[in-house]
Amino acid sequence: MRFLEDISVQYVKGVGPARKKLFVRLGIESVEDLLYFFPRRYQDRRNLTPIAQVKVGEWQTVSGKILAKVSRRSWYTKKHVSQMTMDDASGRISCIWFNQPYLDRYFVEGKRVVCYGKIDIYKNQLQMVSPEYEILEGEEDESLNLKRIVPIYPLTRGVTQRYLRKTIKASLEKYKDQLREELPVALRNKHHLSNIKRSIGNIHFPESFEDQENALSRISFEEFYFFQISIILRRLSITQKKGIDHKITDASALRFINAFGFELTGAQRQVIREIRADMQSGSPMLRLLQGDVGSGKTLVALFGCVMAFENGHQACVMAPTEILARQHYENIKKMIADGAFKDMKAALFVSGIKKTEKDELYAKIENGEIDLVVGTHALINEEVSFKSLSFAVIDEQHKFGVRQRALLAEKGNNPDVLIMTATPIPRTLCITLYGDLDISIIDEMPPGRGDVKTYLYSHEQDGEVYELIRKKVAEGQQVYVIYPIIEESEKLDLKAAKEMFKHFESKEFEDLSIGLIHGQMKQKESREVMDRFKDKKIDILVATTVVEVGVDVPNANVMVIEHAERFGLAQLHQLRGRIGRGEVDGLCVLVAEAQTSESNDRLKAILSTTNGFEIAQHDLEIRGPGRFFGRHQHGLNELKVANPLTQLDILELARKEAIALTEDDPKLAKESNRYISDIIKKRYPTYLKDVKAG
Ligand code: ADP
Ligand code: MG
Numbered sequence: 001m002r003f004l005e006d007i008s009v010q011y012v013k014g015v016g017p018a019r020k021k022l023f024v025r026l027g028i029e030s031v032e033d034l035l036y037f038f039p040r041r042y043q044d045r046r047n048l049t050p051i052a053q054v055k056v057g058e059w060q061t062v063s064g065k066i067l068a069k070v071s072r073r074s075w076y077t078k079k080h081v082s083q084m085t086m087d088d089a090s091g092r093i094s095c096i097w098f099n100q101p102y103l104d105r106y107f108v109e110g111k112r113v114v115c116y117g118k119i120d121i122y123k124n125q126l127q128m129v130s131p132e133y134e135i136l137e138g139e140e141d142e143s144l145n146l147k148r149i150v151p152i153y154p155l156t157r158g159v160t161q162r163y164l165r166k167t168i169k170a171s172l173e174k175y176k177d178q179l180r181e182e183l184p185v186a187l188r189n190k191h192h193l194s195n196i197k198r199s200i201g202n203i204h205f206p207e208s209f210e211d212q213e214n215a216l217s218r219i220s221f222e223e224f225y226f227f228q229i230s231i232i233l234r235r236l237s238i239t240q241k242k243g244i245d246h247k248i249t250d251a252s253a254l255r256f257i258n259a260f261g262f263e264l265t266g267a268q269r270q271v272i273r274e275i276r277a278d279m280q281s282g283s284p285m286l287r288l289l290q291g292d293v294g295s296g297k298t299l300v301a302l303f304g305c306v307m308a309f310e311n312g313h314q315a316c317v318m319a320p321t322e323i324l325a326r327q328h329y330e331n332i333k334k335m336i337a338d339g340a341f342k343d344m345k346a347a348l349f350v351s352g353i354k355k356t357e358k359d360e361l362y363a364k365i366e367n368g369e370i371d372l373v374v375g376t377h378a379l380i381n382e383e384v385s386f387k388s389l390s391f392a393v394i395d396e397q398h399k400f401g402v403r404q405r406a407l408l409a410e411k412g413n414n415p416d417v418l419i420m421t422a423t424p425i426p427r428t429l430c431i432t433l434y435g436d437l438d439i440s441i442i443d444e445m446p447p448g449r450g451d452v453k454t455y456l457y458s459h460e461q462d463g464e465v466y467e468l469i470r471k472k473v474a475e476g477q478q479v480y481v482i483y484p485i486i487e488e489s490e491k492l493d494l495k496a497a498k499e500m501f502k503h504f505e506s507k508e509f510e511d512l513s514i515g516l517i518h519g520q521m522k523q524k525e526s527r528e529v530m531d532r533f534k535d536k537k538i539d540i541l542v543a544t545t546v547v548e549v550g551v552d553v554p555n556a557n558v559m560v561i562e563h564a565e566r567f568g569l570a571q572l573h574q575l576r577g578r579i580g581r582g583e584v585d586g587l588c589v590l591v592a593e594a595q596t597s598e599s600n601d602r603l604k605a606i607l608s609t610t611n612g613f614e615i616a617q618h619d620l621e622i623r624g625p626g627r628f629f630g631r632h633q634h635g636l637n638e639l640k641v642a643n644p645l646t647q648l649d650i651l652e653l654a655r656k657e658a659i660a661l662t663e664d665d666p667k668l669a670k671e672s673n674r675y676i677s678d679i680i681k682k683r684y685p686t687y688l689k690d691v692k693a694g
Contacts, residue, residue: 005030012174026156046147051064067087074098080099111136114145116131134161141162182222224644227642231435246307267441267442284416287417289441291441315373349375380408419437429644435655451585452588455589456590472587480541480558483542545567559578568602569615576606590607
């Protein structure tokens with residue numbers, strides 16, 4: 001019997017070599033990929049509401065026969081309008097779409113159609129604007145797409161929901177029995193988890209939402225279970241490795257602590273103690289340092305770098321973007337000067353620097369002339385080799401994965417690794433997700449920082465907001481104005497950075513100096529803009545979320561966030577963290593209209609506190625359990641299906657079982673556990689690489 005991962009999707013009924021390409025675009029190569037291609041959500045089409053009984057204002061699914069279709073050009077907006085009217089014997093409803101002329105051909109009178117959208121009334125008639133639509137052909141189609149809970153998949157051009165459902169159904173019928181059961185039967189019995197065949201079937205075509213939820217829980221449990229085992233094994237292997245034991249005397253630690261013109265906070269001292277103990281111990285440190293923006297993490301990281309240097313080794317700091325790397329470099333150079341760590345030499349390594357300069361750097365890093373390298377992932381991508389790297393700092397955990405972490409550590413001989421993040425993660429979640437890391441928290445801001453006051457304005461109050469901006473600029477402050485998108489688009493009715501920049505520059509604030517920064521600019525351009533902003537040559541910086549992480553301009557103390565309802569809570573917190581970094585109180589203006597109760601909750605939370613951990617907790621609560629979210633939300637690329645934010649209870653259960661297993665058999669050496677070790681090797685090869693070495 002062949003494994004499903006070895007059977008190409010092209011052999012599934014209805015696919016073939018040409019259509020295979022469409023699947024590849026969706027990330028599906030094998031039959032296994034196809035069976036694990038999960039719906040984004042579901043639509044309940046079991047009891048469709050007759051058109052005569054639909055409720056205006058609600059989102060509903062209706063189905064009927066196509067009665068008529070017309071197309072026209074709107075005299076007002078000049079858009080192409082396609083209109084289709086359907087009839088289900090109880091009543092009629094018309095559906096309209098804008099600028100999709102191909103729809104005129106798609107709808108054929110007499111065919112059965114299903115639409116999902118918000119029910120409106122227009123000129124006394126029922127109407128849906130831009131609903132989702134599907135045309136059904138024949139009986140077979142109806143059994144799969146109607147009168148049941150219907151899966152809705154992510155699509156790509158050329159693939160329809162109907163086609164995917166049909167193909168997945170066909171592959172289930174033919175290959176379901178070949179799905180491998182990897183979860184131990186004892187665990188399945190203990191926690192009442194169904195077998196894999198049933199679960200995969202119920203993920204795609206559940207008969208009830210309860211079945212679907214059970215299936216998802218089971219599959220998530222499995223994923224969490226093996227992931228937790230891999231984390232625990234990794235942790236064990238790291239603590240068993242021989243690290244570098246730095247000698248740190250009380251005198252040199254004290255000298256560092258007293259080197260700056262200010263007192264370190266209690267939290268900073270505590271974390272320094274923790275890092276010192278790790279650096280002195282014989283096994284490598286792997287520590288996650290959490291703390292709000294501006295809480296003084298970089299200074300704490302510098303402690304480790306200086307101690308590495310004093311022990312005759314090297315250190316490096318890796319940041320997620322070139323802007324951040326440069327900023328860290330400037331900060332760190334200043335701290336080195338302030339602290340009078342005289343002989344310590346720092347250098348910046350990013351892909352943007354000149355070839356000759358780079359070659360020189362390579363040599364100096366390799367022969368040990370440079371003690372501290374600050375850079376981007378260019379540090380791991382390019383063949384930089386250190387003479388003796390003993391302390392590595394990674395800023396912004398979420399932008400890097402476990403793989404990069406491991407790659408950086410490989411540049412040295414089991415160096416101590418400190419990972420810094422300004423994205424607070426609630427404690428419970430942190431322990432389960434980063435169980436392979438020790439955790440330090442800075443929960444205290446340096447004294448003398450201004451507060452940030454946050455206010456909510458509506459879009460109608462633009463005039464007042466602009467007035468406020470003007471007043472602040474007159475007081476000598478600089479202002480960020482953040483937009484959710486770079487350019488205006490047809491689909492979204494939102495203000496955009498580019499257009500607003502033009503508007504400000506040529507009209508609203510023509511007497512002031514305006515800058516623009518967004519993610520599609522060249523590194524060099526954005527660097528110039530940031531430099532001009534830092535040098536106070538720009539009064540108002542129009543930006544997208546590129547300023548989210550780490551950017552540090554103490555004189556910029558005012559931030560206006562337009563369409564604030566569009567941003568996630570963590571994102572708003574990060575953005576707001578850009579201001580209030582000087583002594584003056586910061587001012588954050590949210591211009592927003594809550595669209596949903598969820599966006600309303602988010603706005604309430606951000607208005608109520610500036611504490612990152614409280615915000616993270618709110619975030620968890622607002623999202624609530626049992627919902628689907630994009631994978632990027634929890635920042636763990638290792639998990640495909642399971643979501644730690646919404647399935648914490650399952651995660652904890654799986655972790656308990658993983659701990660029990662590894663306590664009983666830490667090397668997975670027992671005959672009965674061998675296959676688990678094989679699964680881990682296959683699923684988490686980067687974790688294993690380390691485990692083997694250990
Ligand atoms: P983070 O990395 O957490 O965002 P930084 O380490 O960059 O924070 O610190 C932000 C600013 O505060 C820096 O200019 C730093 O010199 C300063 N700073 C750090 N610790 C203290 C302290 N204990 N007292 C006063 N200022 C501090
Ligand atoms: Mg920082």
